[in-house]
Amino acid sequence: MNVKNQIILALDVEEKNKAYEILDQTTEYLDTIKIGYPITLALGPSIITSIKEEYDVKIIADFKVADIDATNEKIVKTTLNYGADAIIVHGFTGEDSVLACKNMAEKLDKEIFLLTEMSHPGADKFLKPVSLDIAQMGVDLGIKNYVAPATKIDRLKKIREVVGKDSFIISPGVGFQGGNAKDTLQYSNAAIVGRSIYNASNPKKALEEIIESIKV
């Protein structure tokens, strides 16, 4: 995947007007949007289709898919058929669950991102001890795209070492959760930013400042 300016907007707003307002202000600089449960549960999955119709963006559906293989396959199929270009899938569920997602996405000519380790402090207890194994499983399954935390650069670096330089890593946690875009992009291909942009009094300016900070 190619991400303009190496920034992905996490559009975790719950009102259509607000979502469109933010997209109007930011899509000059962005071509990749992450949508997740907040906006999808508030407005319905057709919001994916609507955004795709009105804006020239790629959509990554952050549904952190984590079920048995047969159910995962249905979740991935339906999400991608709404127009999402890629879907984020948990790795801790194991090989069969992840493979079901990968196979369905490939059938639809779309992509999955494998979530290795999460960005919040609580992830240290259960996910951190297995995240490198999850990343290695992804490599063994031929997965090219990964999610790894911007808030824990040492972990991001280790995950990059496992998945290799040709894999594509996207990293949440820049801004509000404490991560820094420039440091993150040493190891990651794109930073995911939500609240620091959509809660800013001037989202366009906030985004411009993040993009500037990468160049310094």
Ligand code: C5P
């Ligand atoms: O508002 P903020 O910039 O913290 O948004 C980060 C986004 O990335 C949220 O949508 C959050 O759910 C998501 N995310 C995360 N950590 C992960 C995976 C996804 O923060 N490991």
